[in-house]
Amino acid sequence: MKLFLDTANISEIRAANAAGLINGVTTNPSLLAKEKLPIKETIIEICELVDGPISAEVLNISTTESIIAEAEDIAKWHRNIIVKIPCTLAGIAAAKILESRGIQTNITLVFSANQVLLAAKANASFISPFVGRLDDVGENGLLMIANSLEIIRKHNFKSQIIVASVRSPLTVVQAAQLGAHVATVPYKILEQMIKHPLTDAGIKKFEEDWKNARL
Numbered sequence: 001m002k003l004f005l006d007t008a009n010i011s012e013i014r015a016a017n018a019a020g021l022i023n024g025v026t027t028n029p030s031l032l033a034k035e036k037l038p039i040k041e042t043i044i045e046i047c048e049l050v051d052g053p054i055s056a057e058v059l060n061i062s063t064t065e066s067i068i069a070e071a072e073d074i075a076k077w078h079r080n081i082i083v084k085i086p087c088t089l090a091g092i093a094a095a096k097i098l099e100s101r102g103i104q105t106n107i108t109l110v111f112s113a114n115q116v117l118l119a120a121k122a123n124a125s126f127i128s129p130f131v132g133r134l135d136d137v138g139e140n141g142l143l144m145i146a147n148s149l150e151i152i153r154k155h156n157f158k159s160q161i162i163v164a165s166v167r168s169p170l171t172v173v174q175a176a177q178l179g180a181h182v183a184t185v186p187y188k189i190l191e192q193m194i195k196h197p198l199t200d201a202g203i204k205k206f207e208e209d210w211k212n213a214r215l
């Protein structure tokens, strides 16, 4: 399973990338707004840092034509860009045309297996179901991922499922167990994934024992 970093923060991307841990980055308008930096320049900087799929979202989503026009512009910024498009009828129609023109898409704000099926039928390269936001409203995000993966595999769709809106390290393990193609995680989750109190205690004990043995 590939790991993407779900952030627009350059320091976080540098740190995760230096550890060789990430295969791509997902951004969204909220994550970019948090950084208070020019959007285009930030996305290009991320693309230069990480040589993998970098999702950048369209904002002119009123019609298929407006989505295509913005997506074609964004795609020219860098060869690593994947255009992120919200899951609407106009968005699905735009994704199908963009993919046929060689522009890779990531259908986002996906909350049901039906939406996954339609995005897959549009040949979207990536589809991003949001696990955490579903769990927040009392639904079962992981179950939706399992159903979605079953559909993708049974029908040999080319789309890769990105498990998004990840709120805990356990979700990453579960996504991997289900055979998801990608999980996109905030930097904090990446830090939590490597941490274990017994590892820290073990290191401390080894250091103490080694020091005492040499006295």
Ligand code: E4P
Pocket (backbone or CB within 6 Å): 006, 026, 027, 028, 108, 128, 130, 132, 133, 164, 165, 166, 184
């Ligand atoms: C994914 O592409 C989204 O950027 C992200 O995972 C949304 O996560 P959130 O629900 O924590 O905002």
